[in-house]
Amino acid sequence: MSAITSCAWSPDGTVIASGDSTAIVRIWDASTFRPLHVLDTTKTMTYKVSEKVQVTFTRDGRWLGSVSNTQYCIWDPRSGKLHKVIGPDSPQRYIRYDLMRSVPFDPEGLRIATISWSGMVKIYSIEDQLGGPQLILRPPGGTNEVAFSPDGRLLLAAMKDGTVRVWDTRTGAQVFRLKGHEREVHTACFSPCGRYIASASWDYTVRVWRTRDRACVSAFQPRNARVSHLAFSLDGNTFFFMRDGGTIWFDV
Missing domain, CATH: 2.130.10.10 (YVTN repeat-like/Quinoprotein amine dehydrogenase)
Structure with missing residues (x-):
């Protein structure tokens, strides 16, 4: 079965x-x-x-x-x-x-x-049925998850080296890198408006970053529980994450 x-x-x-x-x-x-x-x-x-x-x-x-x-x-x-x-x-x-x-x-x-x-x-x-990759990225240290920005111009990656890296999807150039987590970042996502990035790490912390100036605007530790999933509301004002024991949400 x-x-x-x-x-x-x-x-x-x-x-x-x-x-x-x-x-x-x-x-x-x-x-x-x-x-x-x-x-x-x-x-x-x-x-x-x-x-x-x-x-x-x-x-x-x-x-x-x-x-x-x-x-x-x-x-x-x-x-x-x-x-x-x-x-x-x-x-x-x-x-x-x-x-x-x-x-x-x-x-x-x-x-x-x-x-x-x-x-x-x-x-x-997707339209090119037989073609190979348009772009190949070889980030150091290993990648756990990737996500496109809302306009498709950027691609972020949750990295095993504890950072979040962001690339230009047309040129492959790294646009910026977010540092602050003490252990590997296992999941990350853009807000629907693209103004924020949320990331969760095996250091048991969740961080919210502002993409304009790369500043960490919020950091918290959800009671020593590992976060498995991250998501923003459609208006981008509320942030949700799933952890052991339930779902928590915050006002960004």
């Missing part, structure tokens, strides 16, 4: 996508819960390392992404057809270096950013 490993609601609320422990993605009618498409991601796998699948919709709902430890697939959720597969650079580097674990879409749904276990970050065009 398979276990559900992730699910996502389409932006228009009409369909739900789920991924399971056997690398199967299903698309369901949200009103009747009738299965519309069954997508077998194992058919495009060269090597099977982990079969757990995470799913994500683009903001406009045009594309559905599914990611496992071995590849990233982009699907048309309306037809169920496979649009693009992103895998390792070569079979020799596959197992050790190119196990993908986090793949966000940019705000316009035109690009995706991938992280490999080696810490390498790559940005791909």
Whole structure:
């Protein structure tokens, strides 16, 4: 029996996508819960390392992404057809270096950013079905998570060296680096307006930074509990995080 490993609601609320422990993605009618498409991601796998699948919709709902430890697939959720597969650079580097674990879409749904276990970050065009990465970043020390800014011009990374690094997505140049955490940063995100960045570290602290001058405007320790997820409200005025024991929110 398979276990559900992730699910996502389409932006228009009409369909739900789920991924399971056997690398199967299903698309369901949200009103009747009738299965519309069954997508077998194992058919495009060269090597099977982990079969757990995470799913994500683009903001406009045009594309559905599914990611496992071995590849990233982009699907048309309306037809169920496979649009693009992103895998390792070569079979020799596959197992050790190119196990993908986090793949966000940019705000316009035109690009995706991938992280490999080696810490390498790559940005791909979704429309270019056969093309390689548009941009390759090799940050030192390893990368835990990446996220696009609301306008898509910047990409941030939560780093194992305890910093948050931000790059220009067109040139690959590092724009700035945020320092303040004492241990590795495992998650970070932009506010919807792009004025703030929130970060959480294994030093048990959460920090909120102002992007304009890179200043840390708030830092707190949620009772020695590790924070697993960060999020801003849509207006950017309220900040939420999940920790052991519940969800906490603050006025930014």
